[in-house]
Amino acid sequence: MAEPLLDLRGLQTHFQTFGGLVKAVDGVSFNVKAGEIVGLVGESGGGKSVIGFSILGLVDPPGRIAGGEIRFDGRDISKLGEREMRNVRGRDIAMVFQDPMTSLNPVYTIGRQMDEVLRLHTNLDEAARRTRCIRMLEDVGISGAESRLDAYPHQFSGGMRQRVVIAIALLAGSRLIIADEPTTALDVTVQSQILKLMRRQVQETGAAMILITHDLAVVSEMADRVVVLYCGKVVERGLTEEVIRSPAHPYTRGLLDSIPRITDRQRRLRQIPGTVPDIRTLGAGCSFRGRCAHAQPLCAERSPELVPVRGSLDAACHFPLQEAL
Amino acid sequence: MQRLLSSEFVHNYRHNIPAVLGSLLVLAFACLAIFGPLLVWQDPYDVSQLELMDSFKPPVWLDGGDPHYLLGTDGQGRDVLASIIYGARISAFIGIAAMACSCVIGTTLGLISGYYGGMLDAVIMRVADIQLSFPSMLIALFLMSAFGNGIGMILIALTAVGWVVYARTVRGSTLSEIQKEYIQAARVAGLSDTEIIRRHVLPNVLTPLIVVSTIQVGSFILIEASLSFLGVGVPITEPSLGLLVKEGFDVLFSGIWWTSAFPGLFIMFLVFGINLFGDFLRDELNPRLR
Numbered sequence: 001m002a003e004p005l006l007d008l009r010g011l012q013t014h015f016q017t018f019g020g021l022v023k024a025v026d027g028v029s030f031n032v033k034a035g036e037i038v039g040l041v042g043e044s045g046g047g048k049s050v051i052g053f054s055i056l057g058l059v060d061p062p063g064r065i066a067g068g069e070i071r072f073d074g075r076d077i078s079k080l081g082e083r084e085m086r087n088v089r090g091r092d093i094a095m096v097f098q099d100p101m102t103s104l105n106p107v108y109t110i111g112r113q114m115d116e117v118l119r120l121h122t123n124l125d126e127a128a129r130r131t132r133c134i135r136m137l138e139d140v141g142i143s144g145a146e147s148r149l150d151a152y153p154h155q156f157s158g159g160m161r162q163r164v165v166i167a168i169a170l171l172a173g174s175r176l177i178i179a180d181e182p183t184t185a186l187d188v189t190v191q192s193q194i195l196k197l198m199r200r201q202v203q204e205t206g207a208a209m210i211l212i213t214h215d216l217a218v219v220s221e222m223a224d225r226v227v228v229l230y231c232g233k234v235v236e237r238g239l240t241e242e243v244i245r246s247p248a249h250p251y252t253r254g255l256l257d258s259i260p261r262i263t264d265r266q267r268r269l270r271q272i273p274g275t276v277p278d279i280r281t282l283g284a285g286c287s288f289r290g291r292c293a294h295a296q297p298l299c300a301e302r303s304p305e306l307v308p309v310r311g312s313l314d315a316a317c318h319f320p321l322q323e324a325l
Numbered sequence: 326m327q328r329l330l331s332s333e334f335v336h337n338y339r340h341n342i343p344a345v346l347g348s349l350l351v352l353a354f355a356c357l358a359i360f361g362p363l364l365v366w367q368d369p370y371d372v373s374q375l376e377l378m379d380s381f382k383p384p385v386w387l388d389g390g391d392p393h394y395l396l397g398t399d400g401q402g403r404d405v406l407a408s409i410i411y412g413a414r415i416s417a418f419i420g421i422a423a424m425a426c427s428c429v430i431g432t433t434l435g436l437i438s439g440y441y442g443g444m445l446d447a448v449i450m451r452v453a454d455i456q457l458s459f460p461s462m463l464i465a466l467f468l469m470s471a472f473g474n475g476i477g478m479i480l481i482a483l484t485a486v487g488w489v490v491y492a493r494t495v496r497g498s499t500l501s502e503i504q505k506e507y508i509q510a511a512r513v514a515g516l517s518d519t520e521i522i523r524r525h526v527l528p529n530v531l532t533p534l535i536v537v538s539t540i541q542v543g544s545f546i547l548i549e550a551s552l553s554f555l556g557v558g559v560p561i562t563e564p565s566l567g568l569l570v571k572e573g574f575d576v577l578f579s580g581i582w583w584t585s586a587f588p589g590l591f592i593m594f595l596v597f598g599i600n601l602f603g604d605f606l607r608d609e610l611n612p613r614l615r
Contacts, residue, residue, distance in 0.1 A: 056512075056513055058509070058512055058513065061443075086515040086516070086517060087515060088515075089512070089513055089514065089515035090513060090514035090515035090516075091515065093513075094513065094514075095509075095510070095513040097506040097509065097510060098506070099506050102505040102506045102507060103505075103506035103507050103509070103510050104507055104510075105507040105511075105525050105528075105529070106507075106529065107528040107529055108528075116514065116516075116524075117514050120514065120515055120516065121515065165510070168510075168514075
C-alpha cells in the first residue's frame with residue numbers, strides 16, 4: 001500500500017500557561033490517504049482545531065509542537081523552516097474556516113483575494129489567473145461568476161461566502177484541505193449544500209480532506225474514516241460506518257446517543273454526564289473515567305493504549321464496548 | 326459618483342449644520358492659503374514692496390485707515406491681511422506635514438505592536454504611556470528649546486508628540502482585526518507577516534485614522550502657534566500665524582491691536598472649522614456612536 005498523504009505520528013502540541021502545561025494535543029496519531037475524507041470529532045476544547053493549526057505550523061506562542069512527526073507526502077513538515085512552510089501553506093495544504101463572515105477580508109473584492117493565492121503559488125499570467133478564478137467560482141456553484149469577481153464580501157450571503165472560501169482553498173490545487181467546522185456557522189439547509197459541494201470537489205480533484213467538527217451527523221454523511229478525540233488524545237478511530245454503527249469507546253457511544261432522532265419517542269435527550277475535565281489536572285488513568293458509566297478501578301490506575309478492538313476499530317479503552325447487534 | 330451622492334454619508338453630512346459650517350471654513354481657509362497670494366497685492370516678505378511710511382495703519386474701517394490695507398499694517402508697513410495669508414500657508418504646511426509624519430511613524434509602530442505583541446509591544450506601548458503622561462506642549466517646548474528652532478525641528482517635535490495617538494489607535498484596531506479569520510486565512514494561504522500586515526491589516530485599520538488625522542492637523546497648528554508665540558517656533562524669516570500674533574503682541578498695549586488680533590482670530594476659526602468637521606467624521610465613521 002502506498003504511503004498515506006498525511007501521517008501524524010504521536011503529535012504533541014503543548015501550551016505553556018500560567019496555570020501549568022496544557023497538553024492540548026497529546027500523542028495523536030492518524031493518517032489520511034489521498035482522495036479520502038477523515039472526520040476529526042470531539043467536544044469543544046478537545047484539541048481538534050489545534051491539530052489543524054499544528055499541521056500548518058501555525059501554532060502561536062505560548063503553544064508549540066513538543067513532539068511527534070507530521071509526515072506530509074513522505075517528509076516531516078513539522079521540522080521545516082518558516083520560509084519553506086509558507087510554500088506548503090496554501091499550495092499543498094489549504095484550510096477552510098468556521099466563520100465565513102470574517103474569513104474574507106472586507107476591504108478587497110472576491111477576485112482580488114482569490115488572485116492573491118494564485119499569484120503566490122503559481123506562475124500563471126493575469127488573464128490565466130482570472131479564467132481560473134471564474135471557473136473555480138462556477139465549480140462551487142456561484143452563478144454569474146465573472147461579474148461576482150468584482151463584488152465585495154459583504155455583498156454575499158453566509159452560504160455564498162463559504163462557497164467562495166472553499167473556492168479559494170481549492171484554487172491552488174492543494175492536495176490536503178483542512179476544513180475547521182466549515183458548516184457550523186451556516187443554516188441547516190445551506191449546510192448540506194456546502195457539504196455536498198465539498199465532497200464533490202474532493203472526489204473530482206482527488207484531494208484529501210480533514211473535516212474537523214463536533215457534529216457526528218456531518219461526519220457520518222461525509223467522512224470515510226473517523227478519529228474521535230477526547231482531551232487531546234485519540235480515543236477511537238476507524239471506518240465511519242463501523243464507528244457510527246457500533247462504537248467501541250463509551251465516549252463515542254455517548255456522542256452518538258446525544259444526537260436527537262426523530263423516530264425516538266424518548267422525551268429527554270440522552271447526554272454524557274459531566275463536562276470536559278481541566279486538561280491540566282489530569283492525572284494517571286483514562287481521562288474519560290469521571291464521566292464513564294463503565295469505569296472500573298483499573299481505569300484510574302492506567303491510561304489505556306490505543307489498540308485494535310475489532311474490524312477497523314481502534315479504541316483507547318480498557319473495557320471496550322461489545323459489538324451492537 | 327451617483328452612488329456617493331445618494332449615500333448615507335452625504336445625506337448625514339447635508340443635515341449636519343456644524344459639519345457643513347466646519348468644512349466650509351476649512352475649504353475657505355484652504356482656498357485662501359492656496360490662492361491667497363494672487364488676491365493680495367503685496368508680498369510682505371519682499372522688502373522692496375514695503376512702504377515704511379505706511380507703518381501701523383489701522384484697519385480700513387477706522388480713522389486713518391487706508392483702502393490699500395484692509396486689515397491695517399504692522400510696524401514695517403506690511404499688510405496684515407497679506408501677512409496672515411502667507412503665514413497661514415506656513416501654519417497649514419506644518420500642520421499637515423507633521424500629521425503625515427506622525428501618521429506614518431505612529432501607524433507603523435502601532436501595526437508592529439498590535440501584530441507581533443510580546444516584548445516589542447510592551448516596549449512601544451510603555452514609551453507611549455510615558456509620553457502621554459506629559460502634556461504634549463511641554464514635550465514640544467522642551468525639544469524645541471533643547472535642539473533649536475526651524476521648520477524641520479518643529480516637524481520633528483510635533484511628530485514626537487503626535488505619533489502616540491496613531492500608535493495606540495492602530496494597535497487597538499490591529500488587535501481586533503487579527504482575531505478575525507481572514508488573517509488566519511492569509512497565514513494559511515502562505516503569506517508572510519509583512520505581506521499580511523501591509524495588505525490585510527493596514528487597509529482595515531485606516532478608517533479611524535481619518536478622524537485622528539483631521540483632529541491632529543488642528544491641534545498641530547495650535548501647538549505650532551503656541552511654540553512660535555513663545556519664541557521657540559518658526560524662524561522670523563518664515564513667520565507662521567503664531568509668530569504674527571507674537572509680533573503684534575509686542576505693540577498690543579500701545580493700542581495697535583489689529584496686528585495680533587486678526588492672526589489670532591484666523592487661527593481660532595481655522596482650528597474651529599477643522600474640529601467641527603473632525604467631530605462629524607468621528608460620529609459618522611465610528612459604528613459605536615451611530
